[in-house]
Amino acid sequence: MPPLDEFGRIRFWTEGRQSVDFLARAGVSLGIGDDAAVLKDAGPGWEWLVAADTMVEQVHFLDETMGEADVGYKALASNVSDIAAMGGEPKCALVSVCVPPAWNEERMRRLYDGLYECAERYGVAVIGGDTTSAPRDLVVSVTVIGTAQAGKAIRRSGARPGQAVFLTGPTGLSAAGLHALRRIAAAEGAERDRLLRALPPRLAQAHRRPVPSVKAGRILAETGWGTSLNDVSDGVASEAWEIAEASGVKLVLKEKLLPLSGELSAYAGDNGMSAAELALFGGEDYVLLGTADKSCVRELRERLGAEGIPLFAIGEVEEGGPGVWLESADTGKRKPLPKRGYNHFREGIM
Numbered sequence: 001m002p003p004l005d006e007f008g009r010i011r012f013w014t015e016g017r018q019s020v021d022f023l024a025r026a027g028v029s030l031g032i033g034d035d036a037a038v039l040k041d042a043g044p045g046w047e048w049l050v051a052a053d054t055m056v057e058q059v060h061f062l063d064e065t066m067g068e069a070d071v072g073y074k075a076l077a078s079n080v081s082d083i084a085a086m087g088g089e090p091k092c093a094l095v096s097v098c099v100p101p102a103w104n105e106e107r108m109r110r111l112y113d114g115l116y117e118c119a120e121r122y123g124v125a126v127i128g129g130d131t132t133s134a135p136r137d138l139v140v141s142v143t144v145i146g147t148a149q150a151g152k153a154i155r156r157s158g159a160r161p162g163q164a165v166f167l168t169g170p171t172g173l174s175a176a177g178l179h180a181l182r183r184i185a186a187a188e189g190a191e192r193d194r195l196l197r198a199l200p201p202r203l204a205q206a207h208r209r210p211v212p213s214v215k216a217g218r219i220l221a222e223t224g225w226g227t228s229l230n231d232v233s234d235g236v237a238s239e240a241w242e243i244a245e246a247s248g249v250k251l252v253l254k255e256k257l258l259p260l261s262g263e264l265s266a267y268a269g270d271n272g273m274s275a276a277e278l279a280l281f282g283g284e285d286y287v288l289l290g291t292a293d294k295s296c297v298r299e300l301r302e303r304l305g306a307e308g309i310p311l312f313a314i315g316e317v318e319e320g321g322p323g324v325w326l327e328s329a330d331t332g333k334r335k336p337l338p339k340r341g342y343n344h345f346r347e348g349i350m
Protein backbone atom coordinates (compact mmCIF):
# COMPACT_ATOMS: atom_id res chain seq x y z
CA MET A 1 0.00 0.00 0.00
CA PRO A 2 1.48 3.42 -0.90
CA PRO A 3 1.82 5.79 2.05
CA LEU A 4 -1.32 7.78 2.75
CA ASP A 5 -1.52 11.52 3.30
CA GLU A 6 -3.56 13.14 6.08
CA PHE A 7 -6.92 12.83 4.33
CA GLY A 8 -6.24 9.35 3.04
CA ARG A 9 -5.39 8.27 6.56
CA ILE A 10 -8.56 9.70 8.07
CA ARG A 11 -10.60 7.81 5.47
CA PHE A 12 -8.61 4.61 6.06
CA TRP A 13 -9.22 4.81 9.82
CA THR A 14 -12.89 5.84 9.76
CA GLU A 15 -14.68 5.25 6.44
CA GLY A 16 -17.46 2.67 6.44
CA ARG A 17 -16.92 1.75 10.08
CA GLN A 18 -20.45 2.56 11.23
CA SER A 19 -23.63 1.95 9.22
CA VAL A 20 -26.02 4.70 8.14
CA ASP A 21 -28.68 3.06 10.33
CA PHE A 22 -26.45 3.03 13.39
CA LEU A 23 -25.60 6.71 12.93
CA ALA A 24 -29.25 7.65 12.44
CA ARG A 25 -30.22 5.79 15.63
CA ALA A 26 -27.55 7.73 17.53
CA GLY A 27 -29.19 10.99 16.36
CA VAL A 28 -26.63 11.97 13.72
CA SER A 29 -27.93 13.94 10.69
CA LEU A 30 -24.45 14.48 9.26
CA GLY A 31 -21.29 12.69 10.38
CA ILE A 32 -17.64 12.65 9.31
CA GLY A 33 -16.78 14.57 6.12
CA ASP A 34 -17.89 18.19 6.44
CA ASP A 35 -16.79 21.19 8.51
CA ALA A 36 -18.96 20.07 11.40
CA ALA A 37 -21.29 17.23 12.31
CA VAL A 38 -25.03 17.86 12.58
CA LEU A 39 -27.00 16.31 15.45
CA LYS A 40 -30.74 15.95 15.80
CA ASP A 41 -32.53 17.58 18.72
CA ALA A 42 -32.19 15.60 21.96
CA GLY A 43 -36.00 15.92 22.31
CA PRO A 44 -38.16 17.50 25.01
CA GLY A 45 -37.31 16.29 28.48
CA TRP A 46 -33.66 15.56 27.67
CA GLU A 47 -30.42 17.45 28.28
CA TRP A 48 -27.02 17.16 26.62
CA LEU A 49 -23.91 16.01 28.49
CA VAL A 50 -20.49 16.87 27.06
CA ALA A 51 -17.09 15.74 28.36
CA ALA A 52 -13.52 15.37 27.09
CA ASP A 53 -10.59 13.18 28.14
CA THR A 54 -7.16 12.75 26.61
CA MET A 55 -4.60 9.95 26.54
CA VAL A 56 -0.91 10.70 26.05
CA GLU A 57 1.79 8.16 25.27
CA GLN A 58 4.27 7.86 28.20
CA VAL A 59 1.68 9.37 30.57
CA HIS A 60 -1.35 7.09 30.06
CA PHE A 61 0.26 4.21 28.25
CA LEU A 62 3.50 2.77 26.91
CA ASP A 63 3.97 0.56 23.86
CA GLU A 64 4.79 -2.19 26.32
CA THR A 65 1.71 -1.84 28.50
CA MET A 66 -0.99 -1.46 25.85
CA GLY A 67 -1.65 -2.74 22.34
CA GLU A 68 -2.80 -0.24 19.73
CA ALA A 69 -6.40 -1.43 19.89
CA ASP A 70 -6.31 -1.18 23.70
CA VAL A 71 -5.32 2.49 23.45
CA GLY A 72 -8.25 3.28 21.15
CA TYR A 73 -10.66 1.27 23.26
CA LYS A 74 -9.60 2.89 26.53
CA ALA A 75 -9.55 6.43 25.09
CA LEU A 76 -13.25 6.13 24.28
CA ALA A 77 -14.13 4.04 27.36
CA SER A 78 -12.73 6.67 29.75
CA ASN A 79 -14.95 9.26 28.07
CA VAL A 80 -18.02 7.02 28.15
CA SER A 81 -17.24 6.63 31.86
CA ASP A 82 -17.61 10.38 32.45
CA ILE A 83 -21.08 10.26 30.86
CA ALA A 84 -21.88 7.24 33.07
CA ALA A 85 -20.75 9.25 36.10
CA MET A 86 -23.51 11.77 35.36
CA GLY A 87 -26.12 9.03 34.92
CA GLY A 88 -26.33 9.60 31.16
CA GLU A 89 -26.26 7.67 27.93
CA PRO A 90 -23.33 8.28 25.53
CA LYS A 91 -24.36 9.12 21.96
CA CYS A 92 -21.56 10.62 19.85
CA ALA A 93 -17.83 11.24 19.99
CA LEU A 94 -15.22 13.45 18.32
CA VAL A 95 -11.75 11.90 18.16
CA SER A 96 -8.61 14.01 17.80
CA VAL A 97 -5.21 12.44 17.27
CA CYS A 98 -1.69 13.92 17.17
CA VAL A 99 0.31 11.26 15.37
CA PRO A 100 4.12 10.84 15.61
CA PRO A 101 6.13 9.03 12.90
CA ALA A 102 6.26 5.71 14.80
CA TRP A 103 2.47 5.46 14.60
CA ASN A 104 2.04 4.63 10.90
CA GLU A 105 -1.37 4.30 9.28
CA GLU A 106 -1.59 0.55 10.04
CA ARG A 107 -0.92 1.02 13.74
CA MET A 108 -3.43 3.87 13.83
CA ARG A 109 -5.93 1.71 11.99
CA ARG A 110 -5.57 -0.86 14.80
CA LEU A 111 -6.10 1.93 17.35
CA TYR A 112 -9.34 2.73 15.51
CA ASP A 113 -10.28 -0.99 15.52
CA GLY A 114 -10.32 -0.79 19.33
CA LEU A 115 -12.03 2.58 19.35
CA TYR A 116 -14.83 1.36 17.08
CA GLU A 117 -15.15 -1.83 19.13
CA CYS A 118 -15.86 0.33 22.19
CA ALA A 119 -18.13 2.63 20.13
CA GLU A 120 -20.23 -0.31 19.02
CA ARG A 121 -20.47 -1.76 22.52
CA TYR A 122 -21.82 1.51 23.97
CA GLY A 123 -23.80 2.72 20.93
CA VAL A 124 -21.53 5.71 20.28
CA ALA A 125 -21.47 7.34 16.81
CA VAL A 126 -18.03 8.65 15.82
CA ILE A 127 -18.92 11.96 14.16
CA GLY A 128 -15.58 13.69 13.57
CA GLY A 129 -12.39 14.90 15.15
CA ASP A 130 -9.04 16.28 14.10
CA THR A 131 -5.69 14.93 12.90
CA THR A 132 -2.23 16.46 13.19
CA SER A 133 1.31 15.16 13.06
CA ALA A 134 3.29 15.15 16.29
CA PRO A 135 7.05 15.11 16.96
CA ARG A 136 7.30 12.15 19.33
CA ASP A 137 4.43 10.85 21.42
CA LEU A 138 0.91 9.94 20.40
CA VAL A 139 -1.99 11.95 21.82
CA VAL A 140 -5.61 10.78 21.55
CA SER A 141 -8.25 13.19 22.74
CA VAL A 142 -11.92 12.29 22.72
CA THR A 143 -14.93 14.54 23.24
CA VAL A 144 -18.09 12.65 24.05
CA ILE A 145 -21.67 13.86 23.83
CA GLY A 146 -24.46 12.13 25.72
CA THR A 147 -27.95 12.70 27.02
CA ALA A 148 -29.66 12.59 30.39
CA GLN A 149 -33.26 13.06 31.43
CA ALA A 150 -33.79 16.74 32.17
CA GLY A 151 -32.89 17.55 35.76
CA LYS A 152 -31.69 14.00 36.50
CA ALA A 153 -27.95 14.20 35.82
CA ILE A 154 -26.12 13.36 39.06
CA ARG A 155 -23.64 15.98 40.27
CA ARG A 156 -20.75 15.72 42.68
CA SER A 157 -22.42 18.18 45.01
CA GLY A 158 -25.44 16.21 46.27
CA ALA A 159 -23.96 14.15 49.15
CA ARG A 160 -25.78 14.83 52.44
CA PRO A 161 -25.08 13.78 56.05
CA GLY A 162 -26.63 10.42 56.93
CA GLN A 163 -26.30 8.98 53.42
CA ALA A 164 -24.35 5.85 52.50
CA VAL A 165 -21.19 5.94 50.36
CA PHE A 166 -21.03 3.19 47.75
CA LEU A 167 -18.88 1.71 45.00
CA THR A 168 -20.31 -0.21 42.02
CA GLY A 169 -17.31 -2.53 41.77
CA PRO A 170 -13.91 -3.43 43.16
CA THR A 171 -10.99 -1.03 42.66
CA GLY A 172 -7.23 -1.34 42.48
CA LEU A 173 -7.17 -3.97 39.72
CA SER A 174 -6.08 -1.59 36.99
CA ALA A 175 -3.21 -0.22 39.09
CA ALA A 176 -2.07 -3.76 39.92
CA GLY A 177 -2.34 -4.62 36.20
CA LEU A 178 -0.19 -1.61 35.32
CA HIS A 179 2.35 -2.62 37.95
CA ALA A 180 2.55 -6.14 36.49
CA LEU A 181 2.73 -4.90 32.88
CA ARG A 182 5.50 -2.42 33.65
CA ARG A 183 7.48 -5.06 35.38
CA ILE A 184 7.15 -7.36 32.37
CA ALA A 185 8.24 -4.48 30.12
CA ALA A 186 11.39 -4.00 32.21
CA ALA A 187 12.32 -7.71 32.30
CA GLU A 188 14.20 -9.69 29.67
CA GLY A 189 14.50 -13.23 28.37
CA ALA A 190 13.34 -16.11 30.57
CA GLU A 191 12.37 -13.81 33.45
CA ARG A 192 10.09 -11.90 31.09
CA ASP A 193 8.48 -15.15 29.89
CA ARG A 194 7.96 -16.26 33.47
CA LEU A 195 6.32 -12.96 34.46
CA LEU A 196 4.13 -13.05 31.34
CA ARG A 197 2.89 -16.54 32.21
CA ALA A 198 2.17 -15.43 35.79
CA LEU A 199 0.28 -12.28 34.72
CA PRO A 200 -3.26 -12.54 36.12
CA PRO A 201 -5.51 -11.98 33.08
CA ARG A 202 -8.12 -10.08 35.09
CA LEU A 203 -5.57 -7.45 36.15
CA ALA A 204 -4.25 -6.86 32.63
CA GLN A 205 -7.83 -6.77 31.33
CA ALA A 206 -8.87 -4.20 33.98
CA HIS A 207 -6.01 -1.97 32.87
CA ARG A 208 -6.34 -2.40 29.11
CA ARG A 209 -10.09 -2.76 28.65
CA PRO A 210 -11.86 -0.88 31.43
CA VAL A 211 -15.64 -1.25 31.68
CA PRO A 212 -17.46 2.06 32.02
CA SER A 213 -20.50 1.80 34.29
CA VAL A 214 -23.21 3.18 32.00
CA LYS A 215 -26.02 0.91 33.17
CA ALA A 216 -25.30 1.58 36.85
CA GLY A 217 -25.20 5.34 36.26
CA ARG A 218 -28.52 5.29 34.42
CA ILE A 219 -30.24 3.32 37.17
CA LEU A 220 -28.88 5.72 39.80
CA ALA A 221 -30.10 8.73 37.81
CA GLU A 222 -33.47 7.46 36.62
CA THR A 223 -34.53 6.23 40.07
CA GLY A 224 -33.23 9.46 41.60
CA TRP A 225 -31.46 7.33 44.24
CA GLY A 226 -27.95 8.47 43.42
CA THR A 227 -27.39 11.79 45.22
CA SER A 228 -23.75 12.33 44.15
CA LEU A 229 -21.55 10.44 41.72
CA ASN A 230 -18.01 10.27 40.32
CA ASP A 231 -16.23 7.74 38.15
CA VAL A 232 -12.98 6.44 39.57
CA SER A 233 -10.23 7.69 37.25
CA ASP A 234 -7.69 9.13 39.69
CA GLY A 235 -8.44 6.73 42.58
CA VAL A 236 -11.13 6.28 45.24
CA ALA A 237 -9.51 8.70 47.70
CA SER A 238 -9.19 11.46 45.13
CA GLU A 239 -12.77 11.00 43.85
CA ALA A 240 -14.12 10.87 47.43
CA TRP A 241 -12.38 14.16 48.15
CA GLU A 242 -13.99 15.70 45.08
CA ILE A 243 -17.46 14.68 46.30
CA ALA A 244 -16.70 15.85 49.86
CA GLU A 245 -15.52 19.25 48.66
CA ALA A 246 -18.30 19.77 46.10
CA SER A 247 -20.95 18.75 48.66
CA GLY A 248 -19.41 20.41 51.72
CA VAL A 249 -19.51 17.22 53.81
CA LYS A 250 -17.30 14.62 55.47
CA LEU A 251 -17.04 11.14 53.94
CA VAL A 252 -16.07 8.36 56.34
CA LEU A 253 -14.88 5.22 54.53
CA LYS A 254 -14.43 1.88 56.31
CA GLU A 255 -11.34 -0.02 55.31
CA LYS A 256 -12.92 -3.38 56.12
CA LEU A 257 -15.80 -2.67 53.70
CA LEU A 258 -13.56 -1.96 50.70
CA PRO A 259 -14.28 -4.53 47.98
CA LEU A 260 -10.94 -6.25 47.36
CA SER A 261 -10.96 -8.88 44.63
CA GLY A 262 -9.15 -12.17 45.19
CA GLU A 263 -6.83 -11.44 42.25
CA LEU A 264 -5.87 -8.08 43.75
CA SER A 265 -5.21 -9.48 47.21
CA ALA A 266 -3.13 -12.32 45.77
CA TYR A 267 -1.08 -10.00 43.55
CA ALA A 268 -0.52 -7.49 46.34
CA GLY A 269 0.44 -10.25 48.78
CA ASP A 270 2.91 -11.84 46.35
CA ASN A 271 4.57 -8.50 45.66
CA GLY A 272 4.75 -6.95 49.09
CA MET A 273 2.09 -4.36 48.30
CA SER A 274 -1.06 -3.41 50.21
CA ALA A 275 -4.29 -4.32 48.42
CA ALA A 276 -6.15 -1.60 50.35
CA GLU A 277 -3.63 1.04 49.20
CA LEU A 278 -4.01 -0.03 45.59
CA ALA A 279 -7.81 0.03 45.98
CA LEU A 280 -7.79 3.52 47.55
CA PHE A 281 -5.13 5.28 45.49
CA GLY A 282 -4.73 3.22 42.30
CA GLY A 283 -7.07 4.76 39.74
CA GLU A 284 -8.34 3.99 36.22
CA ASP A 285 -10.99 1.65 37.64
CA TYR A 286 -13.98 3.40 36.02
CA VAL A 287 -16.43 2.00 38.54
CA LEU A 288 -18.72 4.58 40.19
CA LEU A 289 -18.28 6.09 43.63
CA GLY A 290 -21.34 7.85 44.97
CA THR A 291 -23.84 8.42 47.71
CA ALA A 292 -27.47 7.44 48.29
CA ASP A 293 -30.00 7.64 51.11
CA LYS A 294 -29.53 4.64 53.39
CA SER A 295 -33.24 3.83 53.00
CA CYS A 296 -32.67 3.18 49.26
CA VAL A 297 -29.59 0.99 49.49
CA ARG A 298 -31.39 -2.36 49.68
CA GLU A 299 -33.66 -1.64 46.75
CA LEU A 300 -30.78 -0.12 44.80
CA ARG A 301 -28.69 -3.22 45.37
CA GLU A 302 -31.57 -5.34 44.04
CA ARG A 303 -32.05 -3.15 40.95
CA LEU A 304 -28.34 -3.22 40.15
CA GLY A 305 -28.05 -6.90 41.05
CA ALA A 306 -30.74 -7.71 38.46
CA GLU A 307 -28.33 -6.26 35.87
CA GLY A 308 -25.37 -8.20 37.28
CA ILE A 309 -23.87 -5.07 38.90
CA PRO A 310 -22.75 -5.24 42.54
CA LEU A 311 -23.20 -2.46 45.07
CA PHE A 312 -20.76 -2.15 47.96
CA ALA A 313 -21.62 0.20 50.82
CA ILE A 314 -18.20 1.39 51.97
CA GLY A 315 -18.99 4.17 54.43
CA GLU A 316 -21.21 7.10 55.22
CA VAL A 317 -21.58 10.83 54.96
CA GLU A 318 -21.30 12.94 58.07
CA GLU A 319 -21.69 16.58 58.84
CA GLY A 320 -18.57 18.75 58.88
CA GLY A 321 -15.48 18.71 56.78
CA PRO A 322 -15.14 18.95 53.91
CA GLY A 323 -12.86 15.96 54.19
CA VAL A 324 -12.45 12.21 53.88
CA TRP A 325 -11.65 9.85 56.75
CA LEU A 326 -10.71 6.19 56.78
CA GLU A 327 -11.72 3.90 59.62
CA SER A 328 -8.87 1.39 60.05
CA ALA A 329 -9.72 -2.32 59.70
CA ASP A 330 -7.26 -3.17 62.51
CA THR A 331 -7.87 -0.54 65.16
CA GLY A 332 -11.32 0.82 64.24
CA LYS A 333 -9.80 4.29 64.63
CA ARG A 334 -10.40 7.05 62.12
CA LYS A 335 -7.62 8.82 60.31
CA PRO A 336 -7.78 11.51 57.65
CA LEU A 337 -7.51 9.87 54.23
CA PRO A 338 -4.88 11.77 52.24
CA LYS A 339 -5.93 13.35 48.97
CA ARG A 340 -3.55 10.99 47.24
CA GLY A 341 -4.12 9.48 43.81
CA TYR A 342 -3.12 10.18 40.27
CA ASN A 343 -2.28 13.85 39.74
CA HIS A 344 -0.72 15.01 36.47
CA PHE A 345 1.44 17.65 38.07
CA ARG A 346 2.68 15.58 40.98
CA GLU A 347 5.24 12.84 40.52
CA GLY A 348 4.01 9.24 40.63
CA ILE A 349 0.72 7.95 41.90
CA MET A 350 1.36 7.00 45.48
Ligand SMILES: Nc1ncnc2c1ncn2[C@@H]1O[C@H](COP(=O)(O)OP(=O)(O)O)[C@@H](O)[C@H]1O
Binding pocket: 051, 052, 053, 082, 233, 234
Ligand atom coordinates in the same frame (compact mmCIF):
# COMPACT_ATOMS: atom_id res chain seq x y z
N1 LIG B 1 -8.05 22.60 29.99
C1 LIG B 1 -9.29 22.71 30.48
N2 LIG B 1 -10.06 23.76 30.15
C2 LIG B 1 -11.30 23.87 30.65
N3 LIG B 1 -11.87 22.99 31.48
C3 LIG B 1 -11.15 21.93 31.84
C4 LIG B 1 -9.83 21.72 31.35
N4 LIG B 1 -9.37 20.57 31.88
C5 LIG B 1 -10.36 20.06 32.65
N5 LIG B 1 -11.45 20.86 32.64
C6 LIG B 1 -12.68 20.66 33.39
O1 LIG B 1 -12.37 20.46 34.77
C7 LIG B 1 -13.25 19.51 35.40
C8 LIG B 1 -12.44 18.39 36.06
O2 LIG B 1 -11.73 17.68 35.08
P1 LIG B 1 -11.20 16.20 35.36
O3 LIG B 1 -10.59 16.13 36.70
O4 LIG B 1 -10.38 15.78 34.18
O5 LIG B 1 -12.56 15.36 35.38
P2 LIG B 1 -12.67 13.78 35.21
O6 LIG B 1 -11.73 13.18 36.24
O7 LIG B 1 -14.11 13.47 35.47
O8 LIG B 1 -12.26 13.48 33.78
C9 LIG B 1 -14.19 19.04 34.30
O9 LIG B 1 -15.38 19.79 34.38
C10 LIG B 1 -13.44 19.39 33.02
O10 LIG B 1 -14.33 19.61 31.93
Ligand SMILES: Cc1ncc(C[n+]2csc(CCOP(=O)(O)OP(=O)(O)O)c2C)c(N)n1
Binding pocket: 053, 054, 058, 059, 060, 061, 062, 065, 078, 178, 233, 234, 282, 283, 284, 342, 349
Ligand atom coordinates in the same frame (compact mmCIF):
# COMPACT_ATOMS: atom_id res chain seq x y z
C1 LIG C 1 2.59 4.41 31.62
C2 LIG C 1 1.53 4.73 32.62
N1 LIG C 1 1.87 5.38 33.76
C3 LIG C 1 0.93 5.69 34.66
C4 LIG C 1 -0.38 5.34 34.45
C5 LIG C 1 -1.42 5.65 35.50
N2 LIG C 1 -2.30 6.74 35.18
C6 LIG C 1 -2.09 7.59 34.17
S1 LIG C 1 -3.30 8.74 34.06
C7 LIG C 1 -4.12 8.14 35.42
C8 LIG C 1 -5.37 8.77 35.96
C9 LIG C 1 -6.47 8.94 34.95
O1 LIG C 1 -6.11 9.77 33.88
P1 LIG C 1 -6.55 11.30 33.78
O2 LIG C 1 -5.95 11.89 32.59
O3 LIG C 1 -6.30 11.99 35.09
O4 LIG C 1 -8.09 11.09 33.54
P2 LIG C 1 -9.32 11.92 34.14
O5 LIG C 1 -9.12 12.00 35.63
O6 LIG C 1 -9.29 13.27 33.49
O7 LIG C 1 -10.52 11.11 33.75
C10 LIG C 1 -3.44 7.03 35.92
C11 LIG C 1 -3.85 6.25 37.12
C12 LIG C 1 -0.70 4.68 33.24
N3 LIG C 1 -1.95 4.34 32.92
N4 LIG C 1 0.29 4.37 32.35
Ligand SMILES: [Mg+2]
Binding pocket: 052, 053, 054
Ligand atom coordinates in the same frame (compact mmCIF):
# COMPACT_ATOMS: atom_id res chain seq x y z
MG1 LIG D 1 -10.82 14.42 32.65
Ligand SMILES: [Mg+2]
Binding pocket: 081, 082, 085, 230, 231, 233
Ligand atom coordinates in the same frame (compact mmCIF):
# COMPACT_ATOMS: atom_id res chain seq x y z
MG1 LIG E 1 -14.86 11.72 35.86
Ligand SMILES: [Mg+2]
Binding pocket: 233, 234, 342
Ligand atom coordinates in the same frame (compact mmCIF):
# COMPACT_ATOMS: atom_id res chain seq x y z
MG1 LIG F 1 -7.51 12.81 36.41
